[in-house]
Amino acid sequence: MEAVLKLQNISKKFNDFDTVLQEINLSFFAHTFNVILGQSGCGKSTLINIMSGLMKPTRGNVYYKDLDISHAEQKEMIQFRRYNFSNIFQDYLLLSELTVRENIELGKTGNAQDLEFRELIARLGIETLADRFPNELSGGQQQRVSIARAMIKNPEILFCDEATGALDEHNSKQVVDYLKELNKTYGTLIIFSTHNLKISTVADRIIVMKDGLIEDDYLNTSPRRFYNE
Numbered sequence: 142m143e144a145v146l147k148l149q150n151i152s153k154k155f156n157d158f159d160t161v162l163q164e165i166n167l168s169f170f171a172h173t174f175n176v177i178l179g180q181s182g183c184g185k186s187t188l189i190n191i192m193s194g195l196m197k198p199t200r201g202n203v204y205y206k207d208l209d210i211s212h213a214e215q216k217e218m219i220q221f222r223r224y225n226f227s228n229i230f231q232d233y234l235l236l237s238e239l240t241v242r243e244n245i246e247l248g249k250t251g252n253a254q255d256l257e258f259r260e261l262i263a264r265l266g267i268e269t270l271a272d273r274f275p276n277e278l279s280g281g282q283q284q285r286v287s288i289a290r291a292m293i294k295n296p297e298i299l300f301c302d303e304a305t306g307a308l309d310e311h312n313s314k315q316v317v318d319y320l321k322e323l324n325k326t327y328g329t330l331i332i333f334s335t336h337n338l339k340i341s342t343v344a345d346r347i348i349v350m351k352d353g354l355i356e357d358d359y360l361n362t363s364p365r366r367f368y369n370e
């Protein structure tokens with residue numbers, strides 16, 4: 142099977158002394174749900190930023206299929222990311238003066254690849270919330286809106302950096318169940334970072350990070366669902 146995303150010898154230093162990532166080699170395959178598991182400060186966000194093209198590595202290369210995205214010009218990268226990648230973060234980053242529908246529609250490309258709005262919000266269990274404003278929603282609902290905004294362009298890869306970090310256990314499990322559903326329905330390759338071992342059990346593959354290194358990398362033969370079984 143050919144990798145969709147391939148990291149070769151990725152290292153990152155923020156100054157001459159602190160090496161945050163050391164010689165990381167990883168390949169990610171189409172339609173899979175991957176978790177990067179590690180304690181706070183081990184380098185998960187830095188790795189996700191580099192592999193999604195938001196940050197340049199100090200050394201090494203990131204390939205999307207045959208394209209080296211780690212050395213692309215910023216303008217080229219913005220255009221590339223617009224159609225192929227989406228990121229979600231711990232903060233939902235919704236615009237408070239826009240409704241849920243308007244926030245989600247910001248993510249559209251206007252191309253045929255865009256998903257159908259109604260179907261997508263139904264898959265995320267937020268179909269009754271389209272006309273509300275973000276401050277009328279719970280944290281879990283706001284994160285599902287930010288997932289819908291990221292997903293509406295039907296990206297090939299969805300990067301989720303501590304996307305459940307601000308949620309309680311119940312809402313975290315619900316959000317990862319919904320992500321799993323999107324991964325199955327649309328075939329989106331998901332790369333999800335977390336420090337929460339329980340949350341990682343939904344994944345097809347678990348990559349364990351420690352101090353800027355990959356400590357373990359294994360397939361999960363029986364990925365679980367929390368609620369929607």
Ligand SMILES: Nc1ncnc2c1ncn2[C@@H]1O[C@H](COP(=O)(O)OP(=O)(O)OP(=O)(O)O)[C@@H](O)[C@H]1O
Binds near residue numbers: 179180181182183185
């Ligand atoms: N822009 C930066 N400048 C200097 N050091 C940085 C910068 N960004 C991150 N670091 C350092 O890199 C290390 C890894 O940080 P990173 O945010 O990647 O870890 P993490 O595993 O995502 O942690 P968390 O789960 O707390 O977000 C930390 O020691 C952090 O202080």
